[in-house]
Amino acid sequence: MNIRDVAKRAGVSVATVSRVLNHPDQVTEKTRDHIHEIMKEMDYTPNWFARGLNLNRTGLIALMVPNIINPIYTEIAKGVEEIAHSKGYSTFLCNSEDSIKKESDYIEMLTHRKVDGLIFIGGHLDPTLMERIEKNQLPAVMIGSIQGDWKFSQVYSDFFDGAQKATGHLIESGIKNIAHISGDLRFIESQEKLKGYKAALENTGLTWEDQWIISGDDSIEGGYLAAKRLLRLDKIPEAIFVANDWMAFGAMDAIKTEGLKIPNDIAIVGFDNNRMSALMDPKLTTIQLPAYRMGLTACRLLFDEIESGAENRTSIYLPVTLKVRQSCGHVSGIKTIFGE
Amino acid sequence: MNIRDVAKRAGVSVATVSRVLNHPDQVTEKTRDHIHEIMKEMDYTPNWFARGLNLNRTGLIALMVPNIINPIYTEIAKGVEEIAHSKGYSTFLCNSEDSIKKESDYIEMLTHRKVDGLIFIGGHLDPTLMERIEKNQLPAVMIGSIQGDWKFSQVYSDFFDGAQKATGHLIESGIKNIAHISGDLRFIESQEKLKGYKAALENTGLTWEDQWIISGDDSIEGGYLAAKRLLRLDKIPEAIFVANDWMAFGAMDAIKTEGLKIPNDIAIVGFDNNRMSALMDPKLTTIQLPAYRMGLTACRLLFDEIESGAENRTSIYLPVTLKVRQSCGHVSGIKTIFGE
DNA sequence: TTGAAAGCGCTAACAG
DNA sequence: CTGTTAGCGCTTTCAA
Numbered sequence: 001m002n003i004r005d006v007a008k009r010a011g012v013s014v015a016t017v018s019r020v021l022n023h024p025d026q027v028t029e030k031t032r033d034h035i036h037e038i039m040k041e042m043d044y045t046p047n048w049f050a051r052g053l054n055l056n057r058t059g060l061i062a063l064m065v066p067n068i069i070n071p072i073y074t075e076i077a078k079g080v081e082e083i084a085h086s087k088g089y090s091t092f093l094c095n096s097e098d099s100i101k102k103e104s105d106y107i108e109m110l111t112h113r114k115v116d117g118l119i120f121i122g123g124h125l126d127p128t129l130m131e132r133i134e135k136n137q138l139p140a141v142m143i144g145s146i147q148g149d150w151k152f153s154q155v156y157s158d159f160f161d162g163a164q165k166a167t168g169h170l171i172e173s174g175i176k177n178i179a180h181i182s183g184d185l186r187f188i189e190s191q192e193k194l195k196g197y198k199a200a201l202e203n204t205g206l207t208w209e210d211q212w213i214i215s216g217d218d219s220i221e222g223g224y225l226a227a228k229r230l231l232r233l234d235k236i237p238e239a240i241f242v243a244n245d246w247m248a249f250g251a252m253d254a255i256k257t258e259g260l261k262i263p264n265d266i267a268i269v270g271f272d273n274n275r276m277s278a279l280m281d282p283k284l285t286t287i288q289l290p291a292y293r294m295g296l297t298a299c300r301l302l303f304d305e306i307e308s309g310a311e312n313r314t315s316i317y318l319p320v321t322l323k324v325r326q327s328c329g330h331v332s333g334i335k336t337i338f339g340e
Numbered sequence: 341m342n343i344r345d346v347a348k349r350a351g352v353s354v355a356t357v358s359r360v361l362n363h364p365d366q367v368t369e370k371t372r373d374h375i376h377e378i379m380k381e382m383d384y385t386p387n388w389f390a391r392g393l394n395l396n397r398t399g400l401i402a403l404m405v406p407n408i409i410n411p412i413y414t415e416i417a418k419g420v421e422e423i424a425h426s427k428g429y430s431t432f433l434c435n436s437e438d439s440i441k442k443e444s445d446y447i448e449m450l451t452h453r454k455v456d457g458l459i460f461i462g463g464h465l466d467p468t469l470m471e472r473i474e475k476n477q478l479p480a481v482m483i484g485s486i487q488g489d490w491k492f493s494q495v496y497s498d499f500f501d502g503a504q505k506a507t508g509h510l511i512e513s514g515i516k517n518i519a520h521i522s523g524d525l526r527f528i529e530s531q532e533k534l535k536g537y538k539a540a541l542e543n544t545g546l547t548w549e550d551q552w553i554i555s556g557d558d559s560i561e562g563g564y565l566a567a568k569r570l571l572r573l574d575k576i577p578e579a580i581f582v583a584n585d586w587m588a589f590g591a592m593d594a595i596k597t598e599g600l601k602i603p604n605d606i607a608i609v610g611f612d613n614n615r616m617s618a619l620m621d622p623k624l625t626t627i628q629l630p631a632y633r634m635g636l637t638a639c640r641l642l643f644d645e646i647e648s649g650a651e652n653r654t655s656i657y658l659p660v661t662l663k664v665r666q667s668c669g670h671v672s673g674i675k676t677i678f679g680e
Numbered sequence: 681t682t683g684a685a686a687g688c689g690c691t692a693a694c695a696g
Numbered sequence: 697c698t699g700t701t702a703g704c705g706c707t708t709t710c711a712a
Contacts (some may be wrong), residue, residue: 013699016698081435
């Protein structure tokens with residue numbers, strides 16, 4: 001059943017039916033209502049391919065995330081989805097699971113499918129893929145940890161700054177031996193955090209040992225294992241700055257399993273303010289990343305570009321803030337209730 | 341740039357190029373290689389709409405989940421995605437956020453877009469929508485809490501049974517006053533769990549008070565608030581069976597905030613075996629739902645149907661099991677390490 | 681094995 | 697305001 005059937009049944013031309021669908025104001029109210037009725041009667045829905053073939057528009061944007069299992073990304077997704085939905089667009093959520101192969105499969109597919117736009121987490125994406133996106137003229141927005149010189153609009157935070165704040169907070173509490181469980185160091189995000197950690201120490205005349213910096217692979221299990229290794233060192237650190245809350249959950253478990261107390265024996269500061277962080281015991285002190293707002297903002301930028309058709313690159317900076325709770329051992333965190 | 345350009349450049353007809361794409365065996369190896377080369381040279385990718393318009397196939401399946409923020413659904417999504425990806429299909433993740441409006445928007449969109457198949461969480465979907473799916477002849481698989489009489493293949497678990505096991509476990513520990521924080525009771529899943537809870541009590545000659553059954557709205561915050569209300573009753577229950585781990589996280593926080601000890605003052609059993617459950621303090625005793633496997637299985641069933649073209653409804657039952665950790669107060673849970 | 685040509689269902693330019 | 701018609705890029709039948 002197609003537009004011709006509807007036209008026939010309504011006693012009009014296909015053009016008129018098409019107009020009812022695309023430019024309702026160009027049709028008499030009477031004919032319009034009539035046709036609407038017929039369409040409902042016949043339960044007609046326009047063929048999406050035929051439509052796309054003509055308009056070269058899909059009403060679809062894609063969001064590529066490194067790992068959907070980490071709630072911080074679903075938070076971003078919620079923000080993106082909200083804006084997209086309000087614009088009548090649907091969001092295609094692509095989960096690369098930290099695999100470059102999968103990422104590239106997705107980009108391949110997305111360019112085939114011609115989504116109208118793409119939002120991705122910068123620094124997780126292979127540069128070759130980014131070129132491919134550029135070449136395909138796909139409107140794209142990058143959510144990043146740093147401002148870069150790309151042909152994309154950007155929403156970025158300063159992860160270096162965040163890491164410095166996190167580490168600095170521990171230092172202010174009088175702690176000197178601070179270890180770092182890093183994320184996957186292939187990603188800029190993790191590199192920035194590592195730099196921030198080191199900078200905070202250097203700035204206060206402190207130092208670190210190489211064995212105190214361990215990659216946690218951006219997974220809970222990785223965080224667990226990294227913490228275990230730290231606890232087996234001759235000189236156990238007094239605190240750990242963990243590059244994200246997700247890994248921190250694993251690290252906390254490892255520490256407790258060893259019978260140590262957080263924050264008394266070992267203090268912990270995370271990064272992200274994951275939804276679960278306020279529910280851990282002790283509640284996790286962390287750097288608040290405005291994930292939801294990043295999603296909203298990125299999606300707005302994307303639509304600016306889609307709707308204007310122009311390549312108006314914009315960069316928007318969203319600051320991160322320290323969220324003091326209990327795991328850092330700082331007094332002001334102790335009375336925290338339900339994370340607020 | 342389109343198939344005609346490629347044909348021209350290769351000195352063949354469009355038909356031949358098309359055949360290279362769709363029926364390579366019908367073309368001489370020589371021409372085939374030549375055309376492949378040209379395509380690579382020109383960086384040609386076939387237009388997806390034009391293709392779909394002819395084939396009426398998209399290479400896309402949809403997965404509709406009630407709330408992506410709850411990790412149990414991302415677990416299912418991973419299973420689905422894995423199979424789909426191995427078949428060269430992409431997964432369109434639709435997040436209805438427990439809203440019937442959004443669900444219906446998505447179904448509307450999906451039928452327009454003609455995804456090749458749909459997997460959804462049964463009992464969360466409005467019956468009207470399910471009819472709509474049926475009418476659209478969309479191959480669909482339902483992941484459910486109960487076997488129903490639908491025109492879909494099903495992967496289901498017995499949530500009644502699970503709830504009974506959970507409650508029963510508390511009863512075996514000698515606890516008599518057991519409250520229940522339920523999910524959103526519009527959903528069959530939540531109803532089943534409520535029934536199982538009541539059945540377990542009745543079977544052992546115990547009873548419940550109406551004020552001990554509170555809906556937690558399937559959110560962390562809802563779980564928190566529900567627990568708070570339970571703690572303000574004159575007669576505080578000794579244990580709570582929470583309909584899912586997600587709400588249990590909130591409930592645990594509420595209990596701790598009140599200065600009570602889990603499990604000593606109040607025991608808790610959840611449902612799902614959410615990834616975070618083994619990291620809570622105390623580690624959460626729960627009913628293990630094989631979410632990942634449900635995703636895998638559902639997707640396999642879906643492809644059975646897509647590939648055969650037939651409507652071969654199958655129902656597959658996956659059992660749930662009790663996972664004893666610490667929050668129930670049962671001795672055998674105490675030495676649990678890292679959730680295993 | 682290859683080519684010519686007829687659609688797939690829709691949109692929009694153009695003519696009335 | 698409405699109708700006629702030429703595509704959009706591809707697949708596939710039919711003929712060579």
